Amino acid sequence: MATIKCLMLNTSLKPSDEESNTSALLQEAARWMETEGVQAVELRIADYDVHPGIEPDMGNGDEWPELMARVKAADILVIGTPIWMGEKSSITTRIMERLNASSGEENEKGQPIYYNKVAGVVVTGNEDGAKHAAQSILYGMHHLGFTVPPNVEAYWVGEAGPGPSYMEAGRDSEFTKKNTKMMAFNLVHFARMLKEHPIPAKGNS
Amino acid sequence: MATIKCLMLNTSLKPSDEESNTSALLQEAARWMETEGVQAVELRIADYDVHPGIEPDMGNGDEWPELMARVKAADILVIGTPIWMGEKSSITTRIMERLNASSGEENEKGQPIYYNKVAGVVVTGNEDGAKHAAQSILYGMHHLGFTVPPNVEAYWVGEAGPGPSYMEAGRDSEFTKKNTKMMAFNLVHFARMLKEHPIPAKGNS
Amino acid sequence: MATIKCLMLNTSLKPSDEESNTSALLQEAARWMETEGVQAVELRIADYDVHPGIEPDMGNGDEWPELMARVKAADILVIGTPIWMGEKSSITTRIMERLNASSGEENEKGQPIYYNKVAGVVVTGNEDGAKHAAQSILYGMHHLGFTVPPNVEAYWVGEAGPGPSYMEAGRDSEFTKKNTKMMAFNLVHFARMLKEHPIPAKGNS
Amino acid sequence: MATIKCLMLNTSLKPSDEESNTSALLQEAARWMETEGVQAVELRIADYDVHPGIEPDMGNGDEWPELMARVKAADILVIGTPIWMGEKSSITTRIMERLNASSGEENEKGQPIYYNKVAGVVVTGNEDGAKHAAQSILYGMHHLGFTVPPNVEAYWVGEAGPGPSYMEAGRDSEFTKKNTKMMAFNLVHFARMLKEHPIPAKGNS
Numbered sequence: 001m002a003t004i005k006c007l008m009l010n011t012s013l014k015p016s017d018e019e020s021n022t023s024a025l026l027q028e029a030a031r032w033m034e035t036e037g038v039q040a041v042e043l044r045i046a047d048y049d050v051h052p053g054i055e056p057d058m059g060n061g062d063e064w065p066e067l068m069a070r071v072k073a074a075d076i077l078v079i080g081t082p083i084w085m086g087e088k089s090s091i092t093t094r095i096m097e098r099l100n101a102s103s104g105e106e107n108e109k110g111q112p113i114y115y116n117k118v119a120g121v122v123v124t125g126n127e128d129g130a131k132h133a134a135q136s137i138l139y140g141m142h143h144l145g146f147t148v149p150p151n152v153e154a155y156w157v158g159e160a161g162p163g164p165s166y167m168e169a170g171r172d173s174e175f176t177k178k179n180t181k182m183m184a185f186n187l188v189h190f191a192r193m194l195k196e197h198p199i200p201a202k203g204n205s
Numbered sequence: 206m207a208t209i210k211c212l213m214l215n216t217s218l219k220p221s222d223e224e225s226n227t228s229a230l231l232q233e234a235a236r237w238m239e240t241e242g243v244q245a246v247e248l249r250i251a252d253y254d255v256h257p258g259i260e261p262d263m264g265n266g267d268e269w270p271e272l273m274a275r276v277k278a279a280d281i282l283v284i285g286t287p288i289w290m291g292e293k294s295s296i297t298t299r300i301m302e303r304l305n306a307s308s309g310e311e312n313e314k315g316q317p318i319y320y321n322k323v324a325g326v327v328v329t330g331n332e333d334g335a336k337h338a339a340q341s342i343l344y345g346m347h348h349l350g351f352t353v354p355p356n357v358e359a360y361w362v363g364e365a366g367p368g369p370s371y372m373e374a375g376r377d378s379e380f381t382k383k384n385t386k387m388m389a390f391n392l393v394h395f396a397r398m399l400k401e402h403p404i405p406a407k408g409n410s
Numbered sequence: 411m412a413t414i415k416c417l418m419l420n421t422s423l424k425p426s427d428e429e430s431n432t433s434a435l436l437q438e439a440a441r442w443m444e445t446e447g448v449q450a451v452e453l454r455i456a457d458y459d460v461h462p463g464i465e466p467d468m469g470n471g472d473e474w475p476e477l478m479a480r481v482k483a484a485d486i487l488v489i490g491t492p493i494w495m496g497e498k499s500s501i502t503t504r505i506m507e508r509l510n511a512s513s514g515e516e517n518e519k520g521q522p523i524y525y526n527k528v529a530g531v532v533v534t535g536n537e538d539g540a541k542h543a544a545q546s547i548l549y550g551m552h553h554l555g556f557t558v559p560p561n562v563e564a565y566w567v568g569e570a571g572p573g574p575s576y577m578e579a580g581r582d583s584e585f586t587k588k589n590t591k592m593m594a595f596n597l598v599h600f601a602r603m604l605k606e607h608p609i610p611a612k613g614n615s
Numbered sequence: 616m617a618t619i620k621c622l623m624l625n626t627s628l629k630p631s632d633e634e635s636n637t638s639a640l641l642q643e644a645a646r647w648m649e650t651e652g653v654q655a656v657e658l659r660i661a662d663y664d665v666h667p668g669i670e671p672d673m674g675n676g677d678e679w680p681e682l683m684a685r686v687k688a689a690d691i692l693v694i695g696t697p698i699w700m701g702e703k704s705s706i707t708t709r710i711m712e713r714l715n716a717s718s719g720e721e722n723e724k725g726q727p728i729y730y731n732k733v734a735g736v737v738v739t740g741n742e743d744g745a746k747h748a749a750q751s752i753l754y755g756m757h758h759l760g761f762t763v764p765p766n767v768e769a770y771w772v773g774e775a776g777p778g779p780s781y782m783e784a785g786r787d788s789e790f791t792k793k794n795t796k797m798m799a800f801n802l803v804h805f806a807r808m809l810k811e812h813p814i815p816a817k818g819n820s
Binding site for chain 3: 032112114115131134135136138139142143144145146147148149150151152153181182184185186189190193197199200202203204
């Protein structure tokens with residue numbers, strides 16, 4: 001079976017020398033993928049200097065091109081985000097803007113370069129906002145050319161108001177576990193299917 | 206002090222012979238308003254036959270005109286909604302469409318008829334989606350001409366996944382209680398202020 | 411090649427004895443599908459009495475079960491919606507609530523019954539709101555178990571403010587034409603792929 | 616009459632040495648405010664190094680504290696944003712996160728420091744997404760403690776698909792002009808009203 005590569009972009013506002021609840025949940029998905037022989041690499045975007053803008057390379061030390069090269073090499077792209085005020089993080093929005101900057105590039109069939117890649121989303125917050133964040137991200141990915149398999153969102157949020165985050169709460173939600181597993185397997189199923197049966201160019205190139 | 210009237214539209218999918226979590230939370234807000242001498246009337250929209258459409262009266266038994274007369278008489282309008290799939294209810298969307306149908310009507314100053322009225326929102330669900338629902342509703346109300354005071358959203362949602370609803374969970378969230386109180390007082394503060402100091406017509410008529 | 415069936419649910423607020431811009435655009439998609447031998451049937455939901463509620467059959471003349479039988483028989487489901495105040499129609503929201511009511515039903519593999527079906531969306535409005543409506547609908551469909559291929563949204567909106575609708579504007583937007591074609595072909599590609607290679611049950615049943 | 620100060624935060628992805636459509640529309644609002652004797656200062660956030668994070672000062676050269684001091688001094692805050700993929704800019708999201716970082720600070724009455732300030736929003740894009748961006752921003756501002764007067768959104772977007780931006784399109788939309796004027800006057804009306812009649816602390820402190 002063809003090798004499938006998964007890239008996970010963690011858009012926590014914190015760099016990787018700090019713990020991230022979103023990372024904890026991304027890693028649960030990564031463990032399920034590993035049982036299928038898929039290696040998932042997680043990058044913390046706050047470690048990089050990703051400039052605002054709508055060009056593939058904004059210059060002056062912009063580190064997005066390095067990240068974009070990894071996106072291009074991946075079969076599966078998972079975006080992981082925390083929630084602030086019921087919204088995905090500013091770093092997620094930045095990533096979407098920069099992915100969009102390459103939306104005019106084409107593969108050898110004349111399709112957008114994101115064709116045959118699949119997308120998933122992971123959201124953690126201490127409360128409310130996961131589906132809203134997932135909506136925006138999955139829609140954007142589909143719009144760029146990614147395929148969105150069923151049930152590729154895994155999230156955890158607590159009860160309304162201040163309260164423990166995912167790790168503090170014990171990571172033992174059966175609901176979140178089930179969704180994380182579904183996400184991981186469906187992403188791998190579809191990545192394999194599209195590797196073997198790429199999207200025909202008719203009508204979309 | 207001028208009498209302030211509050212109308213609460215409960216857009217639960219269930220008619221009023223069934224219990225509603227959204228009603229339970231609306232009634233908490235109503236109790237705070239009562240301490241300020243403001244009477245709040247709650248109507249269950251599922252009891253009415255509100256037709257789809259973009260006219261003030263869609264005819265053929267449309268019961269919206271009766272509800273719209275109550276909206277016109279109110280100083281405060283609170284919309285209460287449950288959450289389904291992370292979204293406000295279809296009955297809320299229906300209400301917004303019908304409020305919009307009267308957006309061309311003007312008061313004696315030539316302003317939209319919703320000027321000098323204030324808006325609030327109550328959301329309950331067993332999980333995730335409250336802020337997303339509140340966004341849509343408060344934005345729409347502001348767009349129609351209502352004033353949105355600070356902190357006029359009260360909600361309760363539980364942890365991610367299936368679980369108890371607001372009443373089953375015991376109605377004892379300190380966070381929800383605090384927000385419900387703030388909502389009630391800020392709605393009354395602003396309704397009084399706008400009664401005494403209506404919005405000048407300059408620039409908006 | 412297996413026969414592919416497409417169902418289009420037009421959630422215009424008007425019944426089918428009135429013209430619908432959303433129908434005009436849905437029919438453009440239908441014409442592209444026809445070139446691939448796929449028959450698309452469009453239903454105007456405002457012709458039916460779809461009750462609010464969260465059961466598969468709400469009784470008392472609820473006509474959703476008849477519509478749901480058509481959904482179950484379809485390989486492709488396209489939801490078409492107008493825009494009011496920047497939002498999808500109340501009838502779209504109603505449809506999503508009722509699709510959700512059957513989310514617990516399973517196919518012979520133990521997967522949600524929407525697995526192996528693909529989803530697309532069509533939006534028309536005289537101005538602003540198409541992507542917001544598409545976000546909500548495509549997210550919800552994915553959440554229920556539908557697959558969302560790349561670029562399965564077709565929309566037309568005019569410049570900010572009052573102005574002509576899709577048909578009045580002449581239906582000649584190159585952008586909308588291109589997206590409608592991509593949507594139609596990608597829906598058919600994926601419906602065929604999933605017919606031949608159904609989603610394995612591992613991890614999602 | 617008391618002096619009213621308006622701060623406009625332009626979250627264009629481009630620094631101020633480049634032209635900004637959002638700036639062009641913000642300046643139209645500023646001109647209307649000037650007729651009322653209100654001075655509006657526009658800052659281009661891309662000129663500043665605003666760090667990600669949830670503290671009032673993230674250190675290491677974070678320039679947010681300087682911006683936050685201006686927010687604190689303002690009576691009116693207008694956020695102006697472009698649209699990318701139907702969403703507000705990543706810089707807007709960053710601003711909201713940082714405003715939220717000071718949400719625990721209180722005024723002398725024990726209310727959030729944003730009380731008695733009013734909020735408005737300006738959105739420009741070549742197509743679709745204005746109301747969605749406005750929803751998120753106005754909701755967030757209300758949530759933090761700002762007052763949202765009626766009709767405080769001014770936007771311009773063109774027809775679906777690629778096309779001219781606000782300035783190229785000639786800045787002559789009657790709809791946009793009317794809304795910009797309403798926004799400007801309603802923001803000033805409410806800023807004055809709240810200066811003279813601050814929100815009582817009862818229930819919200």
